[in-house]
Amino acid sequence: MGRAQQNPSTESSAVLVCGPARSGKSEWAERLAHQSGRSVVYIATAREDPEDADWSARIEAHRCRRPEQWSTVCAPTELEAALVEHGGSDRCLLIDSLGTWVANLIELEDAQWRERVERLEAVVDACPALLILVAEETGWGVIPAYPIGRTFRDRLGNLIRRLGPRCASNYLVTGGYALDLSLLGKPV
Incomplete structure (x- = not known):
């Protein structure tokens, strides 16, 4: 979970963990948070x-x-405020999940x-904490039949695509395996 150059002037310690439902993405994110050695706040x-x-x-x-020592903050819609309030440099903030946040703001x-x-x-750019962002991949299936479903899929997909380049590591978790896309892939 090393630091990688995001662009010539900015370093990020954020991590994006994406995957389909029941893939193991939350467990992978939890493992990364535990391995960070920091005080963890689960958002x-x-x-x-x-x-x-x-x-x-x-x-x-x-x-x-x-773990019992992790604190939990509920932020169904005010994610930005929770990151600012709890984002000390000695902390790891595990956000689970961006898809649920998008759904809560779909209207x-x-x-x-x-x-x-x-x-x-x-x-995300300004937060001194280690951020671990969990997000669902929804665009690999059938095109949603209803407009609200398409709005959700498009908003979440675009959000993931915008946050990915801001992160030092981008993982795809599928079938119980985590792939580090930052090492294996090329930015589009």
Whole structure:
């Protein structure tokens, strides 16, 4: 998880971990956070819904995997503020997940959404903490039949593409294996 030159004038210690559902991306991100040796703050973007037993079970499974010494911050929509508030240089902030954050803000108009993305980019660029960003890859499947599904897929895909170059490492986790795209791939 070394530092890599992002461009000639900026270094980043952010890490992007992407993958499909149930690929192991959260577990990989948790491993990276643990290996960082820093104080970890887990920033959860999920909203709890006591009426949805399956969703509650998924959230609980994530909680059970986290060490007790990690603190948890819930930031379903105010991710930028959480990064600023908790982003000390001695910390690792694990954000799980960008897809849920996008879904929580799906009703924003395009101009409002672009403003939020620009704010998030600025915070990611300025944050002194090690950031580990978890994101779902949704564009490999069928084109969504409904406009809101296409909006979600397009917004998340574009967000990942914009954040990727800002990160020192970009991992694709699939089938339980993590591939370091920063070493294997070429920027588009």
